[in-house]
Amino acid sequence: MRLKDNIIVVKIGGSTFTPDSPEAARRGQLDTSLEDVVALHREGMRPVVVHGGGKDITAWQERLGLSAQFERGLRVTDRGGLEVAVAVLAGLVNKELVAALTALGGRALGLSGADGGLIRGRIKDPALGYVGEIVSVDPTPLSLAWDMGCIPVVAPLGLGEGTLLNINADTAAGEIALALGAPLLFLTDVPGVIDDKGEVMGRLTAAEARRLITSGVISQGMIPKVEACLRAAEGGTYAQIVNGGKPHVLIRALEGRMVGTKVVRG
Numbered sequence: 001m002r003l004k005d006n007i008i009v010v011k012i013g014g015s016t017f018t019p020d021s022p023e024a025a026r027r028g029q030l031d032t033s034l035e036d037v038v039a040l041h042r043e044g045m046r047p048v049v050v051h052g053g054g055k056d057i058t059a060w061q062e063r064l065g066l067s068a069q070f071e072r073g074l075r076v077t078d079r080g081g082l083e084v085a086v087a088v089l090a091g092l093v094n095k096e097l098v099a100a101l102t103a104l105g106g107r108a109l110g111l112s113g114a115d116g117g118l119i120r121g122r123i124k125d126p127a128l129g130y131v132g133e134i135v136s137v138d139p140t141p142l143s144l145a146w147d148m149g150c151i152p153v154v155a156p157l158g159l160g161e162g163t164l165l166n167i168n169a170d171t172a173a174g175e176i177a178l179a180l181g182a183p184l185l186f187l188t189d190v191p192g193v194i195d196d197k198g199e200v201m202g203r204l205t206a207a208e209a210r211r212l213i214t215s216g217v218i219s220q221g222m223i224p225k226v227e228a229c230l231r232a233a234e235g236g237t238y239a240q241i242v243n244g245g246k247p248h249v250l251i252r253a254l255e256g257r258m259v260g261t262k263v264v265r266g
């Protein structure tokens, strides 16, 4: 993998990092993603970590007696839902990641897309409430973090017209990678994109991806990931979806080993 300016964008799925669930904690012991990020940073690379946290938001909504509602895979976000999303994403999940990276000997700076004007957005569809689509990305806050010797850890929020916005983490990671011209790696809970025969696809072209989305083979949480990969690929960068639970998958992907699904333009 060729790395422009040594930058890499790594999206960590809520499914590989959920501190509250014992099952995920057990998986977390195998998950070396954060260790790899710290090692790469130490070697002089400039990683950006973007995280989700959908499962944690839902768990907190339930604790608060609120219900989670989805439309086409996107969380319908009313005012109360936005408050929970901000508290959980920019608070709990972001700081747990900063703490975990620090415990592994790294130095991390947690920020959200709303901080320093990193992500500006607008309401995507009034029916979805405070769900944002991205208007622009200003990577300056990321450079400041690197200059301070820190790994930036980004919670997927955006700044809209006078309001915070809840942004899909995969989309945020894709747009950040595009703005930086940097490769994009999705660490998730499946070995890659699985085709209609149940096989992991080593390579996925834009045309195949569209066909598999239309036919429903690619569904739910895989849709925004593949779409973000396609956006990144169209922008000339490199995107890959791998299983974050596999030991040192991040390093192996960077070494160009055959892991997961590589999404290519044509």
Ligand SMILES: Nc1ncnc2c1ncn2[C@@H]1O[C@H](COP(=O)(O)OP(=O)(O)OP(=O)(O)O)[C@@H](O)[C@H]1O
Binding pocket: 012, 013, 014, 015, 016, 051, 052, 053, 054, 055, 169, 170, 187, 188, 189, 190, 192, 193, 194, 195, 217, 218, 219, 220, 221, 222, 223
């Ligand atoms: N064709 C497909 N191949 C592989 N996974 C698929 C496919 N279609 C749908 N999926 C689903 O997509 C899921 C991965 O997306 P998901 O949103 O659940 O995880 P994540 O993005 O890593 O975590 P989070 O959303 O919590 O940040 C898989 O667990 C699988 O259930």
Ligand SMILES: [Mg+2]
Binding pocket: 013, 052, 054, 170, 221
């Ligand atoms: Mg997801």
